[in-house]
Amino acid sequence: MSEKEEPLNILKVRDDHEPLQFAVNGDKFKIQSAAQVSWLKSDEFDQKELRNRIEPWLTSLFQSEHLSFLAGSGLTHAVHYLAAGKGAAGMGALTLSNYQAEIDKAAENAAEAAGRKKGNLEDQLRVANELLRGLEVLQKNTEAAALSTELQTGMQDFAQSILCSEAGIAKAEEFKREQAFNTLVTFLMSFASRTGVRDRLNIFTTNYDRLIEAGAELAGLHLLDRFLGNLMPIFRSSRLDLDMHYNPPGIRGEPRYLEGVARYTKLHGSVDWLQTGKDIRRFGLPFGAGSVEPYLQAPGLGEATAQKLIIYPNAAKDRETADYPYVELFRDLAAAVCRPNSTLVTYGYSFGDEHINRVIRDMLTIPSTHLVVISYDDPLGRIMQTYKEIGRPSQISLLIGPALADLSTLTENYLPKAAIDKTTFRMSELLKQRWGTEQPNHPEKDQPNDGEEPL
Template sequence: MTTSVINLLKVRDDRSPVHFEEAGEVGKFKLCNGSDASWLTTPEFGLKELRSRVEPWLTSLFQTEHLSLLVGSGITHAVHHIATGSSAAGMDREGYNFGDQHDKICAAADREAPRAGRTAANIEDDLRVANELLRGMEIVDSQKQAQLKQQLETILGQFASSILRSEGGIATAEAARREQAFNTLVTFLMSFASRSGVRDRLNIFTTNYDRLIEAGAELAGLHLLDRFLGNLMPIFRSSRMDLDMHYNPPGIRGEPRYLEGVARFTKLHGSVDWVQTGKDIRRIGLPFGVDEVAPYLKAPGLSDASPHKLMIYPNAAKDSETANYPYVELFRDLAAAVCRPNSTLVTYGYSFGDEHINRVIRDMLTIPSTHLVVISYNDPLGRIMKTYEELGRPSQISLMIGPALSDLQTLTETFLPKAAIDKTTFRMSELLKQRFGTEPRPSPSVEKGNEGLGSVEDLI
């Protein structure tokens, strides 16, 4: 007997999450026992009723003064599944070996995993403990530090290769499915990035190491502004220079306007193509979906680089200064972007397993005019709902959890606002409202040719 999948929806004036499940027919749903929704008039409903409830709400939130998008591993798994029919590589610790210290490292990681809300440790936890152990060995000048360092370099290389394999799975998928996957990703990104010119730029944050967001932005023609400057081998800059892209409208001087299709981009945990070279952090030219990193580290200026120097969190830190840099700068960007009035943060595929990020979100919600939208395919460990309860601000939080709401294709086709919220849309809406929204029935003048309404210019 199969267990029905439960979906959770909380938007607008819902006092608590509405639980619903499939009603036995594709696209038809019913409320779960004990759940109630004042906006439903029939026991069964479909995507049409859900769309009328969700889409206007998201459209309104997406046009708040400040908008940020935080994506986790769920976006990679979703796009990879569309392209290949299978999930992307995860954080499973199987296949990694730390040598003589393996059992001790895994045991320590298992003890620390519950602090992050995980029932079992993953490779990130193992790497974090291994780095701490390596630092301790360097302090006491242990004879085993060279062996552990070599194992760490090997494992980080394997870890980077697993990330690249996920990219490669998408890049080498069957042409029709690959095109469908990237089209869905582009639609997803542009639904957020298409903001009117008077609004602040969209801020995109990700905890992923892969370059899926960058690939989607490139296909969409979306310009990403980050802390890296340069073209051949961009270098990470600590100083946050508020660079932007503007244009001068014809016939207007001194009033530059925002160039459309520009967003600010931050990879909170680093990237598979970031490498530490001396005192600098650079982004190397690593093709999307390439087999391995090592051949691309054999370039002038990267002589001391190795997989051990890749800036993927937790990186192989040499001291506390290196451990904090550049991640402290990136998390500062997150706090600066979301912790301000009239700000909306949308999370997709983020399981709330990073306490650094959760702390920023908690601080954001202390500002009454902020709002958090959580979109997730599932919540297998219960971390999302646990965080929701702990935050204690239900009026400032919207929830869309479950495949009926958060499947990437369903989300982009049904619930996200269209990717062109512009003046023309609002003018048309206002025109239709004045024509048909104020009178219960069209007047004869309207039926004959809109006499009495005046010109379109008068309306808009």
């Protein structure tokens, strides 16, 4: 059977010295690598053994002093597949009247440098934007105007592909759509349900869609980002000064943290962010809207066009992160993860953005930090390549493959059920107290230890 028909799964958690490769063998799993596995008695094991190995480890990591979550395009594809039975909509190619061959060649080179097989619409738009600036510098106004018009059409098509992915979920069959969103809510709350004494969860995403925002609304999760206001929120640099607290009735003293609050950063912008003059605003764009154009005609947006949308197609180079607002967004990423006792969990991120990888490498120079990589697959091998290049295996956990990272399987079996953890702990303490006086199955424990009085 080919690898495509039976993909390998890669696991590395706890004290594993090297990643364990295994394949699905009926209702069991079979080891495919020659790695020495101390926690298994044979080369076959079941999901129960896998859960006992993974879930307590992730539960412990999720209660680190600082927890961050980075979502890549794999999250959108996973939820879209649950709702519609297929992956999210792809991006088309940019069609230009002039310089098409030169732009395509430069896009291919950029994709190759980033470790991808071929260029995509993002690469083409990035190169075309650079060319437009060059034509403006050379004062080739006619060519610059023609290219600008075609770029506007390209950006509109790019935004349309993002909305198509949202619409594929929003317009799916009701039962499947609800099942997909329930899975997403469970997934998000596994991260967000942290105790009040812990730092807030930091959510980062490279996606332009609003899937996480939609899931947060259904979950009752409050997202704190850099936008302030209600009608047309404006991007501010004061996000880190905001939080949400409450005063319990009859309690004096400092207010307590409100549960279900997370900090949220979209590293590459969003389909509903728009540059208006010197400001960046978030405008009202329904989830899965048919087109972005009608919502750009609102008063106060001026002569807004799709070309002014803040969806940055520059993932291959990191020069853009020095520009506003990306400098603020990437500063949030570095400030959140590059500190002691911090855990970063990635889902559906292929490690194709070098500016993000650099921050992760810097984070792992702190010995008390940990990286958890969860991905449905690694088709280009970039995850394992990055794992080997970083050279800090004791600080990295890997859950790669459909048997581990399928969104439904992951939420049902391996992610912590944070909502019941506190109840479980209280039950355990209660049972310990009762066992201290009543343990018929362990008579030797009924005897007092040296220096203790009988109960």
